[in-house]
Amino acid sequence: MDENKKAAQRKKVSHFITMAVLVILFLAFIFPFIMVIVNAFKTKGDITVDPLALVGSHGFILTNFTDAMKKMNFATSFTNSLLITTVSTILTILLSAMTAFVIVRNKWKACGILFSLMIASMVIPFQVLMIPLVSLYGGIFGVLNSRITLILMHVGFSLSMATFMFHGAIHTSVPMELEEAAFIDGCTRWQTYWKIVFPLLKPTIATVAIIDAMAFWNDYLLPSLVLGRKELYTLPIATQAFYGTYSTDLGLVMAALLLAMLPILVLYLFLQRYIVEGVTSGAVKG
Numbered sequence: 001m002d003e004n005k006k007a008a009q010r011k012k013v014s015h016f017i018t019m020a021v022l023v024i025l026f027l028a029f030i031f032p033f034i035m036v037i038v039n040a041f042k043t044k045g046d047i048t049v050d051p052l053a054l055v056g057s058h059g060f061i062l063t064n065f066t067d068a069m070k071k072m073n074f075a076t077s078f079t080n081s082l083l084i085t086t087v088s089t090i091l092t093i094l095l096s097a098m099t100a101f102v103i104v105r106n107k108w109k110a111c112g113i114l115f116s117l118m119i120a121s122m123v124i125p126f127q128v129l130m131i132p133l134v135s136l137y138g139g140i141f142g143v144l145n146s147r148i149t150l151i152l153m154h155v156g157f158s159l160s161m162a163t164f165m166f167h168g169a170i171h172t173s174v175p176m177e178l179e180e181a182a183f184i185d186g187c188t189r190w191q192t193y194w195k196i197v198f199p200l201l202k203p204t205i206a207t208v209a210i211i212d213a214m215a216f217w218n219d220y221l222l223p224s225l226v227l228g229r230k231e232l233y234t235l236p237i238a239t240q241a242f243y244g245t246y247s248t249d250l251g252l253v254m255a256a257l258l259l260a261m262l263p264i265l266v267l268y269l270f271l272q273r274y275i276v277e278g279v280t281s282g283a284v285k286g
Contacts (some may be wrong), residue, residue, distance in 0.1 A: 036261075040064060040254040047250045064255035068242070072256055076231060077238035082263075084147055084223075084234060085216040088154035092212050093205055095155065096162035101193060103163070104170045105179075115167065118160040126157065126221070134225050150226045154216050162208045169204040170197065210271045217264040235260040 046056025
């Protein structure tokens with residue numbers, strides 16, 4: 001009986017320590033976001049004097065948002081980000097899901113080689129390809145300063161990971177018997193894929209959508225290399241307007257960052273419940 005009490009006490013202590021560590025980690029991760037929200041409503045002077053204060057000496061300043069939207073050309077930058085992110089995400093989902101289906105359902109040697117090459121490409125950092133990529137597409141082909149070029153690059157760099165996730169989901173979560181039944185009922189391979197297989201991949205689709213959409217929306221490095229004209233800027237690049245050589249208006253910067261974060265944050269809140277389900281759908285079942 002005493003042993004049971006001691007075990008229960010140890011379990012409670014362990015649970016308390018775990019929760020305490022998780023709370024500390026949560027606060028550490030959420031602190032920068034809270035600072036952006038708090039300081040977005042302050043003047044530059046208030047931020048400099050006391051960045052941790054909830055309210056500045058001038059109260060809540062809403063003009064930061066209107067000034068930031070004008071200076072960063074928010075409407076154009078938002079449209080560019082939305083267009084590039086949406087098209088890139090849709091193309092990545094469609095192409096990777098179809099590629100994974102072909103690889104899983106065909107035992108061709110070429111499929112195995114292709115899948116191995118895609119997995120191997122995931123370990124190559126973008127920084128290694130950055131200079132050759134810009135030199136090739138900009139110097140030789142001259143196709144930079146184009147949304148289409150950026151979209152194709154986004155899709156190319158994200159295709160391997162998405163294919164890997166869909167491969168696991170199809171392999172473990174889509175029974176072959178369903179496809180065989182569809183063939184017996186007269187469905188073609190194309191109809192079977194779109195009517196039977198693809199709808200069963202909704203959790204993985206949602207997971208890939210939120211991961212890639214967040215990556216595309218927040219990406220700064222690749223768009224800054226591809227998009228040189230101001231009218232093509234995405235939101236992360238447009239925030240450069242607030243950084244001067246000798247001074248930076250921190251109030252406008254915080255307001256601009258908050259405006260850039262809100263759309264993708266809303267998308268995450270709507271789709272976050274699918275992430276764990278989508279990731280685990282490709283796990284190996286015992």
